[in-house]
Amino acid sequence: MGSVQDFHLVTAAENLLKNAKKLAAATAPGVDDNEPELRRCVASTAKKIAFMTAPRVDVVKEDWVTLAEVGAWNIFIEWEAFDFIPLNGYISIVDLARELDAQESLVARIANLLLATGKLLPGPPVASCSSTPPQSPYANITIRHSRISPLYMTSHPVSPLCTVAVGNAMRPFARWPDYFDIYGRCEPPEQRFTPFSFAWDCPDLEPWEVKAEYPDYASAFARSMQSKEMVGGDTVLVGEEAVYDMAWVGEEAKVFCNYKPWENWTPTLVDVGGGLGQLLQDVLRDVDGLRPEQCLLQDRREVIDKAKDNRDGVLAKVVMMEQDFHEEQPLKGGLVYILRRILLDYPDEASVNILQHLADALPDDNPKARVLIMEERLLEVPTTQNCLVDVVMLNLGGKLRNEAMFRELATAAGLRVVGFHVSHRTSNCVVECAKA
Numbered sequence: 001m002g003s004v005q006d007f008h009l010v011t012a013a014e015n016l017l018k019n020a021k022k023l024a025a026a027t028a029p030g031v032d033d034n035e036p037e038l039r040r041c042v043a044s045t046a047k048k049i050a051f052m053t054a055p056r057v058d059v060v061k062e063d064w065v066t067l068a069e070v071g072a073w074n075i076f077i078e079w080e081a082f083d084f085i086p087l088n089g090y091i092s093i094v095d096l097a098r099e100l101d102a103q104e105s106l107v108a109r110i111a112n113l114l115l116a117t118g119k120l121l122p123g124p125p126v127a128s129c130s131s132t133p134p135q136s137p138y139a140n141i142t143i144r145h146s147r148i149s150p151l152y153m154t155s156h157p158v159s160p161l162c163t164v165a166v167g168n169a170m171r172p173f174a175r176w177p178d179y180f181d182i183y184g185r186c187e188p189p190e191q192r193f194t195p196f197s198f199a200w201d202c203p204d205l206e207p208w209e210v211k212a213e214y215p216d217y218a219s220a221f222a223r224s225m226q227s228k229e230m231v232g233g234d235t236v237l238v239g240e241e242a243v244y245d246m247a248w249v250g251e252e253a254k255v256f257c258n259y260k261p262w263e264n265w266t267p268t269l270v271d272v273g274g275g276l277g278q279l280l281q282d283v284l285r286d287v288d289g290l291r292p293e294q295c296l297l298q299d300r301r302e303v304i305d306k307a308k309d310n311r312d313g314v315l316a317k318v319v320m321m322e323q324d325f326h327e328e329q330p331l332k333g334g335l336v337y338i339l340r341r342i343l344l345d346y347p348d349e350a351s352v353n354i355l356q357h358l359a360d361a362l363p364d365d366n367p368k369a370r371v372l373i374m375e376e377r378l379l380e381v382p383t384t385q386n387c388l389v390d391v392v393m394l395n396l397g398g399k400l401r402n403e404a405m406f407r408e409l410a411t412a413a414g415l416r417v418v419g420f421h422v423s424h425r426t427s428n429c430v431v432e433c434a435k436a
């Protein structure tokens with residue numbers, strides 16, 4: 001947000017006006033996905049002006065509104081209420097309450113909050129319709145989607161991310177006072193007894209075991225990982241735009257088939273903790289020369305079962321196996337082992353252990369073989385989103401790391417960092433490691 005000393009109201013307002021004019025000239029009414037950088041710039045200046053100029057108590061109270069608003073959209077997502085609002089139409093409170101099997105007055109109060117914050121918009125008043133009980137005070141009140149609320153619909157990839165934001169973030173945050181009272185004012189030292197597992201009433205389980213206890217939440221989590229809208233979800237993998245250009249893997253893959261005969265199969269590329277294969281799908285689309293049958297997807301049993309059920313297109317020929325990355329890597333000698341968005345979930349000791357298994361798996365006789373760590377890094381000057389991810393990782397017993405922290409982990413695991421690649425547009429990085 002910047003310091004008070006940095007802030008000049010008139011300069012900021014002039015910048016806002018200048019960019020607002022540019023945006024108005026560049027955007028067609030109703031089209032929302034164009035000029036995202038300009039939109040971000042206008043929104044962030046406007047937010048900064050509001051923060052610096054509003055009466056102080058208003059700034060504090062605004063957070064209370066956010067707390068309530070999260071409660072409102074979260075329960076509507078859970079009840080799939082946004083799905084019942086037509087994209088090009090409206091629904092009455094009475095009809096929505098009937099669809100949700102909920103009390104009309106309750107639905108009206110929750111909807112009112114979302115109307116007040118602009119997350120929903122009022123629809124036209126309806127005179128009456130035959131299905132509406134005439135005595136209902138909500139008979140002619142209708143609501144419609146705003147430009148934001150379609151993102152909360154079940155079919156939208158952002159929707160499971162919202163569910164995860166509540167489950168991984170807000171729910172543990174709400175329990176922080178009790179958690180730190182019981183476990184002391186320190187970072188969780190291990191994967192058990194984390195704020196996350198405490199908040200989900202399974203304090204002695206590790207986060208992934210907690211999720212397995214709540215299959216609906218685990219499924220929302222797995223779907224959220226497929227979303228391109230989350231950090232690291234839109235990784236460009238080859239060419240100049242890529243944080244780390246994986247084109248070489250395709251070239252090597254052609255040789256690698258011969259190098260390791262098929263009857264004694266060694267994977268060329270292993271996606272360790274690869275979820276439903278979302279990264280592999282992109283890798284196989286972009287990396288010329290790499291074939292699906294050269295790739296291995298590893299994850300927990302319930303995730304691999306789901307990945308096998310869903311496999312189609314390019315994933316159909318990918319080899320899939322249940323594998324715990326805390327244990328020895330059974331498929332040794334691969335060319336590339338990828339850990340995307342894995343280590344940030346873990347404290348240092350567990351991270352070193354995960355890396356060590358991959359260091360041991362790297363072939364002794366191929367200096368090109370790599371372990372690639374792909375995830376969000378801790379920025380030198382962290383943005384609010386960067387800090388958010390870091391404290392959410394605190395809930396899970398993990399953390400964001402910077403280059404020095406990654407180097408320390410790699411060295412302790414018997415690896416050598418041969419490249420630290422960063423994105424200048426985002427906070428993503430790729431740590432390229434070879435056997436030490």
Ligand SMILES: C[S@@+](CC[C@H](N)C(=O)[O-])C[C@H]1O[C@@H](n2cnc3c(N)ncnc32)[C@H](O)[C@@H]1O
Pocket residue numbers: 208225226272273274275276278279298299300303323324325326339340341342
């Ligand atoms: C944050 S997600 C990242 C998924 C994927 N790598 C990506 O970037 O989209 C972490 C993944 O690690 C998996 N996972 C958690 N614990 C695991 C374990 N002990 N062994 C293997 N996979 C595990 C989870 O099921 C999940 O798919």
